[in-house]
Amino acid sequence: MKGLKFGSKVIFVINSLVAFLLLVSYILPYISPKNFATLSVLSLSVPLLILLNVIFFIYWLLRVKKQLLLSLVVLLLGWNYISSMYKFSSSKHIEDSDNISVMSYNVRLFNLYSWIPSKTVKNDIVDFIYKEKPDILCLQEYRKDDPITLDGYYNYNATHNDSVKRGQVIFSKFPILNSGSLEFPNTFNNGIFVDIVKQKDTVRIYNLHLQSSGIKTDVEALKNETSNHLFNQVGSTFKLQQEQVELFLKHKSKCKYKTIVTGDFNNTAYSYIYKEIKGDDLIDTFEKAGNGFGKTYDFKFFPLRIDFILADKDFTVNGFKTYDVLLSDHYPIKAILKL
Known part of the structure; x- marks a missing residue:
């Protein structure tokens, strides 16, 4: 975090926490609630975590800082999650008698x-x-x-x-x-x-x-x-x-x-x-x-x-x-x- 002002360092710490939580959430579908009920609760916050990481990525991008790589990499690792949350395009309704x-x-x-x-x-x-x-x-x-x-x-x-x-x-x-x-x-x-x-x-x-x-x-x-x-x-x-x-x-x-x-x-x-x-x-x-x-x-x-x-x-x-x-x-x- 060299070269960052104190305020930017605080933001990056928060960014790191949010990125870590999103990364952890990627394994939640494979963890039984009966074994780790508290951890499974995190799955409800995945849409919010994705949105926050997108915001952090844009924030660092606009400031032309390499810290943008943190959220970018985490988002790319969970690309299937993003596509599940938001569909950028859709197939049109196809008429068929069946x-x-x-x-x-x-x-x-x-x-x-x-x-x-x-x-x-x-x-x-x-x-x-x-x-x-x-x-x-x-x-x-x-x-x-x-x-x-x-x-x-x-x-x-x-x-x-x-x-x-x-x-x-x-x-x-x-x-x-x-x-x-x-x-x-x-x-x-x-x-x-x-x-x-x-x-x-x-x-x-x-x-x-x-x-x-x-x-x-x-x-x-x-x-x-x-x-x-x-x-x-x-x-x-x-x-x-x-x-x-x-x-x-x-x-x-x-x-x-x-x-x-x-x-x-x-x-x-x-x-x-x-x-x-x-x-x-x-x-x-x-x-x-x-x-x-x-x-x-x-x-x-x-x-x-x-x-x-x-x-x-x-x-x-x-x-x-x-x-x-x-x-x-x-x-x-x-x-x-x-x-």
């Missing part, structure tokens, strides 16, 4: 507790669905005590829990041959599945809603949380998510059909949870055809993508869209697939 459109949307109980100051949220969501007309629709936090009816769709809604919280439902324009619930233990969260028939093909659709940390996302609420409590709570959540993913993978291993996995994972694409679900046989449809940050959760501090549509590698991704529709704390996503 396309299947799949939408996933956490509807937050249709605004049951008036988080949004509107009395028409439920009707607005239904209108949005009819406008987009997805062939397959997977909803999380669906109210089983106040269901919606969609003309032209078959549907399956598990009776996992009588509470209004955390329900899942799958609507399909194609006939449903088989359906069931994964029955995540000791939680309101769950996963369900259906086997649908399109012409001669049978496809398994999963709709997952993994454990939520329950941490508030507004600034005032976060001010009242201690860092120790946040780490412990999120770490415990990731352990539960791992158990739920293990149950899902055991169930999926017995399926002989091509598979599409949708849902609210309550975790990012940089986590052990995501890596395990995606495995070697699924593709992330956003990475194939998405655009921009692909933000799916209304988080004020940095873009979070925690809702996913993963498809068997035998599918061709002919389109992907994240909708800027604020009728929940999540944004709906839709993938266009061809088998």
Whole structure:
């Protein structure tokens, strides 16, 4: 750090710490939360760490200082992370008569507790669905005590829990041959599945809603949380998510059909949870055809993508869209697939 003024030295120390944390985060998808729960929490901050390293790189670049190499090298080492966070280009929607459109949307109980100051949220969501007309629709936090009816769709809604919280439902324009619930233990969260028939093909659709940390996302609420409590709570959540993913993978291993996995994972694409679900046989449809940050959760501090549509590698991704529709704390996503 020779030749740097005191202020620049302090900035470079902070830069070094941020670069180190991002470097550590690259190994997090390979570390089980059950073994290192506290460390796995770092995966949630990867988008922020990437943005900070980009800022530091630009800062040193504008000052024509060799310190720019630190963040540049770390960013290049994690180029796959950057491409997962932001898509600089996307494939256009490709029309094909064999396309299947799949939408996933956490509807937050249709605004049951008036988080949004509107009395028409439920009707607005239904209108949005009819406008987009997805062939397959997977909803999380669906109210089983106040269901919606969609003309032209078959549907399956598990009776996992009588509470209004955390329900899942799958609507399909194609006939449903088989359906069931994964029955995540000791939680309101769950996963369900259906086997649908399109012409001669049978496809398994999963709709997952993994454990939520329950941490508030507004600034005032976060001010009242201690860092120790946040780490412990999120770490415990990731352990539960791992158990739920293990149950899902055991169930999926017995399926002989091509598979599409949708849902609210309550975790990012940089986590052990995501890596395990995606495995070697699924593709992330956003990475194939998405655009921009692909933000799916209304988080004020940095873009979070925690809702996913993963498809068997035998599918061709002919389109992907994240909708800027604020009728929940999540944004709906839709993938266009061809088998």
